[in-house]
Amino acid sequence: MVLSESHPARQAEGLTTTQAAGRLATDGPNVLPQRPPTRLWQRVLTQLRDPLIIVLLIAAALTLVTGDWADMAVISMVVVVNTLVGVVQEVRADHAISALTELTAPAARVVRDGAQREIPAADVVVGDLLVLGEGDILAADAAACESEALAIDESAVTGESVPVDKNTTTAAGLSAGTVVVRGRGRAVVTAVGAASATGRIAYLLDQRHGSTPLQRRLTDFGRILAGVVVALCAVVLVLGLFRGQPVELMVVTAISLAVAAVPESLPAVVTLSLALGARRMALRRALVRHLPAVETLGSVTVLATDKTGTLTEGRMAARRIWTPEVEASVTGTGYAPTGVVTVADRPLRPGDQPAITAILAAGTLCNDARLSPPPDAETTEWTALGDPTELALLAAATKLDLDIDDLRTRLPRVAECPFDSDRKRMSTAHRHADGTYRIVCKGAPEAILTTAVLDDEPALFAQAAEQAEQWAQEGFRVLAVAQADRETPPRSGDEDMEQHLRLLGLIAIYDPPRIAAAATVAACDRAGIRPVLITGDHAGTARAIATRLGILRPDGPVIDCRSEVGDPDMVTSPVFARTSPGQKLSIIEALQRSGHVVAMTGDGVNDGPALQRADIGIAMGGRGTEVARQAADLVLADDNLDTVVVAVEEGRRVYDNIRRFLVYGLSGGAAEIAVMLVGPFFGLGLPLLPAQILWINLLTHGLPGVALGGEPAEPDAMNRRPRPPTESILGGGLWQRVLRIAVVLTAVTLGIAVWAAATGRPWQSMAFLALGMTQLGAALGSRTRARSLDNPLLLVAVVGAMLLQLAGLYVPFLRDILGTEVLALPDLLTVCAVSVLGYIAVRLDRFLHPSRHRPVEATS
Secondary structure, eight states: BBTTTOOGGGOOOOOOHHHHHHHHHHHHSSSSOOOOOOHHHHHHHHHHHHHHHHHHHHHHHHHHHHHHHHHHHHHHHHHHHHHHHHHHHHHHHHHHHHHHHSSSSSEEEETTEEEEEEGGGGGOOOTTTEOOOOOOOOEEEEEEEEEEEEEEEEEHOOOOOSSSEOOOTTTSOOOTTTTTEEEEEEEEEEEEEGHHHHHHHGGGGSOOOOOOOHHHHHHHHHHHHHHHHHHHHHHHHHHHHHTTTHHHHHHHHHOOOOOOOHHHHHHHHHHHHHHHHHHHHHHTTTSSSSTTTHHHHHHHHHEEHHHIIIISSSSOOOEEEEEEEEEEEEEEOOSSOOSSEEETTTEEOOTSHHHHHHHHHHHSSSOOOEOOOOOOOOOOOOEEEEEEEHHHHHHEEEEEOOHHHHHHSSSSSEEEEEEEEEEEEEEEEEOTSSOEEEEEEEHHHHHSTTTTOOEEEEEEEHHHHHHHHHHHHHTOEEEEEEEEEEOOOOOTTGGGGSSSBBBEEEEEEEEOBBBBHHHHHHHHHHHHEEEEOSSOHHHHHHHHHHHTTSSTTTOOEEEEEEEEEEHHHHHHSSSSEEEHHHHHHHHHHHHHHTTOOOEEOOOOOOGGHHHHHHHHHESSSSSSSHHHHHHEEEETTTOTHHHHHHHHHHHHHHHHHHHHHHHHHHHHHHHHHHHHGGGGGTTTTSSHHHHHHHHHHHHHHHHHHHHGGOOOOOOOOOGGOOOOTOOOOTTHHHHHHHHHHHHHHHHHHHHHHHHHHHHTTTHHHHHHHHHHHHHHHHHEEEEEEETTSHHHHHHHHHHHHHHHHHHHOOOOHHHHTOOOOOOOOHHHHHHHHHHHHHHHHHHHHHHHSSSSSOOOOHOO
């Protein structure tokens, strides 16, 4: 509900308990609209809709028709495990997000029945009179009816890092979720819940984006594979019938080949790889809400990021000080006194440079913020309350070892002219012990560097104005500070105290970049990912941060979104300033239309729609808002931006392992079909029996295939460009590699069989052993690091599969099922020796035909 302009509550008298209860019953609680919870059966159904799972279900049905209970059980187990892992991961991620979630404003102070009381934010209704003080979070949209130096941090909604002054005459209202950083006031609630600014942005999140790049690639692959397999198996069936083989035998053989040719372990490999990636990322405090999001980061070509709180710390810091006598620098970020004030790289102590001490002392006195040390030895975080700009001045003073409490005690405040957005300055008066008074004034340079305020020489005006302009162009927020001592006592609100002052100097303040931000941008550049800055802040600040972090060249373009922006600019520009939530969404969509896979990082309500629309949304879990967390696919619980680089590497590892398994699985399946197709032309009537085909398939595509999903990342994974978004999962030379390896596997198997048949040996059993062993050799050759003990599960799985393959020849009960014969020791050793060619074929192919995804350096 929204309050109309003529509503009687505009009288700012508050509501009665009865009125509030009636409106709460009519409009509902003041909460954001929530999506209905996903039911368990819906999660299961989503997993079963995967195209490859559908292919497996069809294969299971075919094995049921043929009575192959063992293979049907294996395929069914793969489907069940894949579904279970996917559902469990989503449920666990949702629970983790719920644990992070807190109400945007847990409580609110309102006037009810003429008295002030605190109520849950959910019980706030339209017409309520909010009582606002420093540190309060707005529980709903409101209009200020009383204001005393009121300033609001609106970064969560607008992206603007500098607090906005609010008074009863400003046209802009107060938005839900914003924070009071200075002053006090009262405001009448105008909109709650879905009708508030936060709720309207959350409404944009209803449009879920489509499938991930991996899901689209696997869908296309599943369709192609199904068609090719059906066609080839039909050829085998027709050829067998043409040679006079029994119809029933050839039907069973064709079905067995179809099952064998389908890499039924692929969904398990995908799920295992994604789950391992999610687990590794959880150890880095990154919560994956949807498993496919792990791989999607490996496909990313553009990383679009917010500025405030994402690339920057979201809190201001003094960086430079200029006085007519000397210039100084301030090191360190945050509000703890971990840096120093230096002149010519020499740390200062109080009194070393009186001009520096004077300006920081003045900034401490003319200041309403509060900065407190940790309450105990176990806590390292300082408590900060107030305007971030004023907190930056206090932090700079502590780095010079000024005692803030002692200074304020020695010079108590006796009068003030609060900050006003028209005057753009604030003044305070303090009493000396001798009965005289010190006047301190700070504000925007243009508001202080005037003859109406200062009595300094015109040359000093020009020098200070030039310095202020230079810093502003570099993205700093500049404050000018002036003071004077007087005999007569000033009065609060009397602007006469802001006359005949002396300029102390200028202080440059900025929102410092996160420590990890520059490294993250550099890692993205090395990985061929283009970083793009999208912020609601002004263009000068955006340019300075983007240049400092390496996103923008010093002479690069910055798009100001207050003017019309076309699609070409949205696709090519690296920096966008003054963006609204809708414009962020448009930029993401334009990049996607141009073929990019886009990741978006953010923490504010204003980032929600873009996080939702991006191929993968990454939200800050600590500082981030609930809207951002619910819109994201990945939540960084500790707001550590370098986890994005870890996630990209995990995504590339997952995709590489899927392609690694496809080479292994498809080359083996192709070899099995080729042996059945080509064998008869060499006098081998039926090279392999249906049971033998399924047994080989069970052993090779079972645990060894799944274990390939646990291979470590390639050494150069983060030094190559992202794969082209339009490239198929078999692209980049993969299908050619499948054919080359399949030719070797086929040649080894048929060579052994033809030689054995010509010399009177049990050729079918030798072909059975050779085809299985060469495929297992190919599995070992597919490892990322062939001579290491990484991924020991693969080694165990291959050894186990080899023993079971031998058991098919030497265990009587299995010989009866498979139709095999015992091999003499020389024949066994011959087959095992020749099967090493499977390993050699894979390693040699990787050496002779390296990946087509070139390193970034090679194409830059």
